[in-house]
Amino acid sequence: MSLRKAPFECAPLQGFTLVELLVSIGIMTIVMGIVFSGGPQAISRLALSDNTYQGELFIREAQLQGSAINSMSGLFGGSGVYFNRATATQMLKFKDRVIIDPTRAINIGDGLYKVMPIDERESITKLTNGNVISKLCVATSSRDNLYCNNINDLTINTLTVSFTRPKQIAHIYVNDSTSTDYAVACIQFDAFRSPEPGFVKSLFIYKSGMITKKTKTCL
Numbered sequence: 471m472s473l474r475k476a477p478f479e480c481a482p483l484q485g486f487t488l489v490e491l492l493v494s495i496g497i498m499t500i501v502m503g504i505v506f507s508g509g510p511q512a513i514s515r516l517a518l519s520d521n522t523y524q525g526e527l528f529i530r531e532a533q534l535q536g537s538a539i540n541s542m543s544g545l546f547g548g549s550g551v552y553f554n555r556a557t558a559t560q561m562l563k564f565k566d567r568v569i570i571d572p573t574r575a576i577n578i579g580d581g582l583y584k585v586m587p588i589d590e591r592e593s594i595t596k597l598t599n600g601n602v603i604s605k606l607c608v609a610t611s612s613r614d615n616l617y618c619n620n621i622n623d624l625t626i627n628t629l630t631v632s633f634t635r636p637k638q639i640a641h642i643y644v645n646d647s648t649s650t651d652y653a654v655a656c657i658q659f660d661a662f663r664s665p666e667p668g669f670v671k672s673l674f675i676y677k678s679g680m681i682t683k684k685t686k687t688c689l
Contacts, residue, residue, distance in 0.1 A: 513599065517598045531549070536549035536632065545565075546579065547569070547577050547634055548581060548632055549566060551630070551632075553629040554627070558604070559603070566632060567579055581634060582630055601659060604658050607626070607688045608654065640676065640679050642677070655674070656688035659673075
């Protein structure tokens with residue numbers, strides 16, 4: 471009488487040795503340490519880059535809309551972006567309503583954000599991760615030094631960058647007044663470790679309509 475072998479034979483289970491477990495735990499500890507030590511800073515830098523890009527995108531959208539010959543069905547004669555130090559964690563995009571002027575071939579807006587008689591606000595984007603707009607700066611020419619907030623005897627509470635049809639040039643105003651149309655503007659975005667490298671960015675807007683991002687402070 472012969473004995474039959476089982477059709478399947480299971481190999482005995484083998485566990486991890488103590489050394490292998492200790493090595494695995496050590497590697498996991500190192501990886502977790504790297505992630506948690508550098509993670510918040512990486513997230514902060516990414517959020518700051520995203521916020522700066524959103525600001526640039528807002529201004530480029532306003533430039534495209536505001537310079538259109540039939541700007542928004544003729545109800546609006548321009549578009550712009552409004553920055554206010556009192557609300558330093560947000561950016562506001564507005565549609566500039568036309569001002570009827572029989573002496574003009576094309577009716578345009580006044581280039582400023584207004585809330586009366588109708589709020590011209592189109593949309594608001596809020597900065598994330600505790601980032602803020604720390605500086606609003608302007609200059610009367612591209613060769614002049616920038617004036618920022620309360621520096622150099624110029625108080626800047628609000629900054630407006632607007633565009634009116636049919637040109638793509640930027641109109642840069644401060645403190646809700648068109649008395650001076652500046653040549654350059656700078657908006658500085660700060661993360662929690664500003665002004666350390668990677669934690670501060672700025673947007674420069676020029677009268678010509680050119681917009682550039684820089685990884686440094688406005689001044």
